[in-house]
Amino acid sequence: MALLRLAIRATDETASMDIPTFEDVLKAHERIAPYIHRTPVMTSSYLNQLTGAEIFFKCENLQKVGAFKARGASNAVFGLSDEEAKRGVATHSSGNHAGALSFAAALRGIDATVVMPHNAPAAKKAAVRSYGGKIIECEPTQAAREATLEQLVAESGADVVHPYDDPRVIAGQATCVLELHQQCEALDAVVAPIGGGGLISGTCLALSTLAPEIRIYAAEPAAADDAYRSFHAGEIVTRDAQQSVADGLKTNLRPRTWHFVSKFVSDVLLASENEILDAMYLTWERMKIIIEPSSAVPLAVMLKNRQLFEGQRVGIIITGGNVDLKHCPGCK
Amino acid sequence: MALLRLAIRATDETASMDIPTFEDVLKAHERIAPYIHRTPVMTSSYLNQLTGAEIFFKCENLQKVGAFKARGASNAVFGLSDEEAKRGVATHSSGNHAGALSFAAALRGIDATVVMPHNAPAAKKAAVRSYGGKIIECEPTQAAREATLEQLVAESGADVVHPYDDPRVIAGQATCVLELHQQCEALDAVVAPIGGGGLISGTCLALSTLAPEIRIYAAEPAAADDAYRSFHAGEIVTRDAQQSVADGLKTNLRPRTWHFVSKFVSDVLLASENEILDAMYLTWERMKIIIEPSSAVPLAVMLKNRQLFEGQRVGIIITGGNVDLKHCPGCK
Numbered sequence: 001m002a003l004l005r006l007a008i009r010a011t012d013e014t015a016s017m018d019i020p021t022f023e024d025v026l027k028a029h030e031r032i033a034p035y036i037h038r039t040p041v042m043t044s045s046y047l048n049q050l051t052g053a054e055i056f057f058k059c060e061n062l063q064k065v066g067a068f069k070a071r072g073a074s075n076a077v078f079g080l081s082d083e084e085a086k087r088g089v090a091t092h093s094s095g096n097h098a099g100a101l102s103f104a105a106a107l108r109g110i111d112a113t114v115v116m117p118h119n120a121p122a123a124k125k126a127a128v129r130s131y132g133g134k135i136i137e138c139e140p141t142q143a144a145r146e147a148t149l150e151q152l153v154a155e156s157g158a159d160v161v162h163p164y165d166d167p168r169v170i171a172g173q174a175t176c177v178l179e180l181h182q183q184c185e186a187l188d189a190v191v192a193p194i195g196g197g198g199l200i201s202g203t204c205l206a207l208s209t210l211a212p213e214i215r216i217y218a219a220e221p222a223a224a225d226d227a228y229r230s231f232h233a234g235e236i237v238t239r240d241a242q243q244s245v246a247d248g249l250k251t252n253l254r255p256r257t258w259h260f261v262s263k264f265v266s267d268v269l270l271a272s273e274n275e276i277l278d279a280m281y282l283t284w285e286r287m288k289i290i291i292e293p294s295s296a297v298p299l300a301v302m303l304k305n306r307q308l309f310e311g312q313r314v315g316i317i318i319t320g321g322n323v324d325l326k327h328c329p330g331c332k
Numbered sequence: 333m334a335l336l337r338l339a340i341r342a343t344d345e346t347a348s349m350d351i352p353t354f355e356d357v358l359k360a361h362e363r364i365a366p367y368i369h370r371t372p373v374m375t376s377s378y379l380n381q382l383t384g385a386e387i388f389f390k391c392e393n394l395q396k397v398g399a400f401k402a403r404g405a406s407n408a409v410f411g412l413s414d415e416e417a418k419r420g421v422a423t424h425s426s427g428n429h430a431g432a433l434s435f436a437a438a439l440r441g442i443d444a445t446v447v448m449p450h451n452a453p454a455a456k457k458a459a460v461r462s463y464g465g466k467i468i469e470c471e472p473t474q475a476a477r478e479a480t481l482e483q484l485v486a487e488s489g490a491d492v493v494h495p496y497d498d499p500r501v502i503a504g505q506a507t508c509v510l511e512l513h514q515q516c517e518a519l520d521a522v523v524a525p526i527g528g529g530g531l532i533s534g535t536c537l538a539l540s541t542l543a544p545e546i547r548i549y550a551a552e553p554a555a556a557d558d559a560y561r562s563f564h565a566g567e568i569v570t571r572d573a574q575q576s577v578a579d580g581l582k583t584n585l586r587p588r589t590w591h592f593v594s595k596f597v598s599d600v601l602l603a604s605e606n607e608i609l610d611a612m613y614l615t616w617e618r619m620k621i622i623i624e625p626s627s628a629v630p631l632a633v634m635l636k637n638r639q640l641f642e643g644q645r646v647g648i649i650i651t652g653g654n655v656d657l658k659h660c661p662g663c664k
Binding site: 040042061062066281284285288289290291321323325 | 372374393394398613616617620621622623653655657
């Protein structure tokens with residue numbers, strides 16, 4: 001019954017939503033290729049031993065701006081006509097998307113304006129400024145963010161690039177698993193973190209055409225489990241003011257990302273805050289790469305759901321490496 | 333005058349020393365290829381901007397056992413005859429060489445025994461045990477280490493593989509720059525850390541034949557500056573009980589490594605403890621890779637000697653990534 005309701009809802013909603021296609025993913029990959037890295041895939045015999053699986057880590061921590069967000073932002077910015085581009089781009093974000101949009105706009109030589117709560121971490125503000133982005137501060141509420149952005153856009157005519165609820169962004173993020181699929185043959189499953197669902201949606205979009213036999217798991221902090229609750233309720237469940245050490249994953253699904261999650265995700269798996277930090281430091285220690293807490297959720301859920309992945313070839317998307325080392329979360 | 337004295341000393345000493353040749357390097361590379369990684373070379377546009385140079389980082393932190401030491405140890409272990417190998421290998425070391433020798437011995441299926449001071453860090457002991465090495469503890473003095481090792485060898489007949497004062501080890505470490513030279517064309521300089529001088533000796537050995545026009549710089553902690561003092565005195569100057577956050581670089585040169593340093597190194601450049609830690613965290617933050625303090629000394633000296641490297645193509649050997657994250661040195 002839940003599944004049926006789900007199917008009906010998805011059909012209803014998608015009628016009024018702009019859902020990107022696989023063709024959009026291929027176009028995005030071609031469009032952004034000059035501006036992003038084709039990131040390497042790494043392996044670790046130690047972590048293979050520990051999980052009983054063969055894991056392929058797609059290292060988007062080594063991506064431009066230190067996160068996969070460079071893909072979606074570049075696709076949006078370089079897909080604009082010259083006329084549209086002139087008016088610049090804008091968003092509200094206090095995370096990697098803010099830096100990524102500023103980065104892409106600078107490459108195209110246009111303005112990027114980012115609405116940020118005045119209490120956003122100094123490191124995030126510095127990242128935006130380092131790429132030439134302009135910051136407009138607002139009160140730290142969702143309403144203030146949206147009102148400030150609206151006013152800004154009314155004045156400048158800037159194109160709003162949402163961090164995840166945007167077909168251009170989803171198609172851009174999809175290029176990550178497109179590459180992973182080219183780099184690693186015969187994967188059995190892919191595990192990626194879920195926040196607002198942009199990356200998972202892109203992953204579903206690409207794999208449902210390329211290799212529908214590959215299972216897709218969304219890995220989520222138990223402390224910010226709106227996707228888990230939505231998955232089990234069969235409809236979007238939102239949670240206010242979610243807090244997690246995985247600061248990129250506190251956002252809620254929206255109809256456009258729920259469309260993909262509800263249709264193509266095999267399961268949403270949860271990890272506790274401590275499990276996330278343990279998996280993060282384990283990766284630092286054993287793989288010698290810096291990954292941010294959000295990126296550690298997939299390994300954390302693999303470690304606690306060994307039976308799901310044992311003996312299989314599993315792709316993990318390491319989403320980013322932007323950790324403020326001065327305020328290292330739970331640093332031991 | 334100093335140079336003349338140097339030349340005479342070198343000739344005197346090498347007559348009685350077993351100095352490896354370039355042919356030994358090629359043989360070593362072939363011998364160890366099945367057991368080690370051909371590590372990637374990474375770049376960072378940010379660090380290029382900061383230094384004004386084009387830097388190519390040879391990432392031995394991604395090597396087996398997390399350090400270039402896997403090369404020299406594997407070369408020594410796999411160069412033994414079956415008869416010699418049966419009696420096992422032994423060393424005294426409290427650093428990466430201990431783990432590397434245990435790793436190589438395990439691959440060959442022979443015993444490795446490591447003499448370690450009883451106060452050596454638990455993490456280092458754990459690394460040796462994780463590769464199946466056997467630890468013999470002793471008092472934390474050089475005399476106790478050597479006496480314990482001597483007694484052990486008298487009983488077992490094990491082959492002693494010194495961490496750096498061993499021609500097989502130097503030839504093995506030389507394979508690192510051999511690969512770097514294949515991976516990056518037309519380098520102007522290579523900068524590598526110096527402790528006992530095994531890696532620098534290997535670097536000199538390989539480049540003096542392959543590409544003598546490439547300048548070689550040794551990067552040393554100012555707090556453990558025996559190589560710097562030796563270089564300027566024109567003869568080996570040893571310092572007791574050197575202490576540095578770059579714990580792999582506290583050892584002194586020996587005649588065999590001084591042979592290479594005195595003949596082929598352009599300069600020994602120093603960095604303070606704070607400069608080393610700043611360069612380490614800068615690399616973590618910007619390159620998203622974990623490097624140990626010793627590995628940060630080359631970048632630290634490049635940052636303070638900008639004029640030496642500006643506009644040039646410079647190779648840096650990232651020697652290892654074994655940091656005890658539980659006791660992160662100077663963690664901010």
